[in-house]
Amino acid sequence: MLDPEHVVTNGPEPAYCPRCGLKHMRRPDWLCPRCGMPVETDVPQGTTRVAAAPERFPIGPRVAGGLMVAAGLALAWGFGENPTAEHRWALLAGAAALVVLGTAALVALPAARWAAGVAGAIAAVVVSEDLVRARLPDLFRDLLPAVLRAPLRDLLGDLGLLASTSLVAFAAGAVLLVVARPGRVRIAVGVALSLPAIAVAVLRVLAG
Numbered sequence: 293m294l295d296p297e298h299v300v301t302n303g304p305e306p307a308y309c310p311r312c313g314l315k316h317m318r319r320p321d322w323l324c325p326r327c328g329m330p331v332e333t334d335v336p337q338g339t340t341r342v343a344a345a346p347e348r349f350p351i352g353p354r355v356a357g358g359l360m361v362a363a364g365l366a367l368a369w370g371f372g373e374n375p376t377a378e379h380r381w382a383l384l385a386g387a388a389a390l391v392v393l394g395t396a397a398l399v400a401l402p403a404a405r406w407a408a409g410v411a412g413a414i415a416a417v418v419v420s421e422d423l424v425r426a427r428l429p430d431l432f433r434d435l436l437p438a439v440l441r442a443p444l445r446d447l448l449g450d451l452g453l454l455a456s457t458s459l460v461a462f463a464a465g466a467v468l469l470v471v472a473r474p475g476r477v478r479i480a481v482g483v484a485l486s487l488p489a490i491a492v493a494v495l496r497v498l499a500g
């Protein structure tokens with residue numbers, strides 16, 4: 293049986309001297325030809341390293357993009373079925389923004405990640421603020437300037453508690469999906485949070 297310690301290797305074998313750093317072909321006596329110290333056959337790989345793979349666009353924002361497109365289309369569909377004179381332009385603008393942002397996220401434009409994250413955060417603040425304000429009118433000061441708030445209010449104003457709550461969840465889900473690099477759990481939670489808003493939008497159309 294072969295003892296691995298004493299297997300004789302024939303032919304040249306790369307060697308490295310840990311003392312003087314000389315790379316050479318190992319001599320039979322295992323000594324460095326320059327400084328005479330024992331050498332090793334584990335030659336360090338030097339400075340050539342495999343270049344890091346380019347960062348891939350994470351999957352979370354793509355999922356968020358798909359959900360946003362679905363929500364935008366549901367909004368637009370609802371508008372087509374039941375055009376309300378009051379909030380026509382705000383609704384259409386919201387639907388268009390969702391579809392555009394969602395498409396950008398889907399085709400992996402990095403800027404869309406941040407735009408979607410910021411839009412989701414703002415929407416979450418506005419809607420949740422409205423939910424609380426309706427019950428505790430004196431507690432809140434306005435977080436957003438009126439220029440931003442008025443059109444958002446128009447968009448969200450008469451949606452009702454269920455729709456508003458699901459919109460908060462949708463916005464929170466979008467933020468979860470877009471920020472940083474979500475793993476499987478965060479993607480699952482983000483999708484679960486986002487789906488009720490789409491379902492509500494569709495149900496409102498079906499309910500007429």
Ligand SMILES: [Zn+2]
Nearest residue numbers: 309312324327
């Ligand atoms: Zn040496």
